[in-house]
Every structure is written in structure tokens, then in C-alpha cells.
Amino acid sequence: MSQSRHVPVMLQRCLDLLAPALQEPGAVVVDCTLGLGGHSEALLERFPEARLVALDRDTEALRLSGERLAPYGERATLVHAVYDELPDVLDRLGVPRVQGVLFDLGVSSMQLDEAGRGFAYAQDAPLDMRMDQTTGMSAAEVLNTYPPGELVRILRAYGEEKQAKRIVSAIVREREKEPFTHSARLVELIRAALPQAAKRTGGNPAKRTFQALRIEVNGELSVLERAIPAAVESIAVGGRIAVLSYHSLEDRLVKQVFAAGAANTAPPGLPVVPEQYAPRLKLLTRGAELPTEEEIAENRRAAPARLRGAERIRESLG
16 A cells, blocks of 8 residues: 555645534534545544544445544444435434535545556556446446547546547547457557647646546536535535535536525625525635645645635525
């Protein structure tokens, strides 16, 4: 197990953002992306009166975190669930409202480091990429069965890949000869398909394609579109939410939900703003906060992180 995978991103800043909401005894904080439990452990440690509910769709992550968080006993409840299922999870646990919510949307470092999962383009592995390996289509099935137009759409939308057409025509040509099963063949094909100039910038040329496949396989953006508003709804007045995202598509979604919650929606010209139009959220970060240079030097996975926070300032009416 490499040490780098135990370093939670922007940990101190996340704890500071949530702190004012988690001082009271019995406060409930939800870690929607448990992973290896780094953020969760720090929350339990720093807020000794708080209870933690932690979600993950990855059964292996739950097992490992369960061992790590065992010393906290009853204070930690770990649940096998995708984070858009938060309302159902809280309902089952009989928790009507929570005081804090944390999302760390990066692929768990464990998944990147486990060679057999096919998330990483740096080593050859079966093209799986499912965060929950008990359900759904693998990346290989997506590559081998999706129509070309759909593959181009995914690479453009989720990978922001300018050479999507070129890559997809190479994939389609190759999959007719033999279906894709492993990551190294895909990496090689992408390298061969790209023009020289495109290979000189931005790290491994396969990175964007792998990101796009991972988002598609796990339905990440559609899950997030449901999850962030649901999480905001679950927060009590005075409660807080912090979200770490790692690419512009996720960050844009979070920004939109927070901005809508913080907006005054009254028709212009009203002398007094009726309560139903008043903002429900107060933004706690100016734009998205970035990790410090020191943190990036210590933990390269922090480099693309963007952190946004908000506080619930009033109930929704209706």
C-alpha cells in the first residue's frame, strides 16, 4: 500500500469549513464518499461529540474503512450506497436532518492503485472501472458495444477530448478485429491515433479518454446532479456542506446548485422580499478554493482539486 493514497485532499480546510456546524453534541455529519476513510477519521477525531454516517458504493472501500474506523464504535455508521441515495439512507437510519455533509468526488486513491480495477492508464489491467463491481456495465463493454456517435459524445462531454473522432474511429476499427479487454491496448491505440502536437501537452494522452469512460461507466454526473440538491435538502438550518471536485464538469454542477440556493429569486421591484424568494444558502467560499502549492508538492492527486462550501440559512418553503 503506497503512502500517497492515505493523504486526504485539503483536509484541514474541509474540517474548518464544517466546524461551526459540528460543535454541538449529537451533530450528524455525512461523508458521502468514504473511500479509505481519511476524511471520516479526521471528522470523528476533530468533533468528538459528532456522529458520522459514511456512504460508499465500493464494497472493498467499506471493508478497509470499517477496520480503520472500528475504534470509534457506535459513532460511525457505514452504508453501502451511492451518494444520490442519501435521502433513503437517512430515512432508514431515522435521521431527519444533518449538520454537515462532505463530498470528495475524486476516484478513491485505492481504486487508482489497485491494478486489477482498470482505472489507471499507467498499468495494464482489465478494463472494468466500475466503482461497485457488483453491478452495471464495465468499460470494456462500453468500448465494444456503444455506437461510434455515442462514444464520440462521451469523450467530448466527459473527457473534453478534442481528438474524440480520431480516437473513436481507431477504437471502432480495432474492436471489429478483436474486442477490447485490457487497458494497455487502449492506451497504445490512443497514442497511435493522436497527432504529434496533441501528445506534447497535458500528461498522458489517454488520461481524458479514461476519465470519460469512468464517468460513463459509473453514471457519475447524473448521480451528482441528483446527489448535491438532495444533500442540500438534508441539511438543517445552520448546517454546512463542503464539496471537493476534480474536473470542471463536476465543479460546474456544484457551482450551479450552490448559486441557485444562494440566489434571491424574487421578481424585481418588490420593496420587501417574501420569505419564499429569499436565499436558502450562504456561500462560504469565494468561487472555488484551490489547494496550496505545498499541498500539491506533497500529494500530486490534490492538484486538480476545487473546494466549494455553503451554509443552510433557511428552510425551503413548500
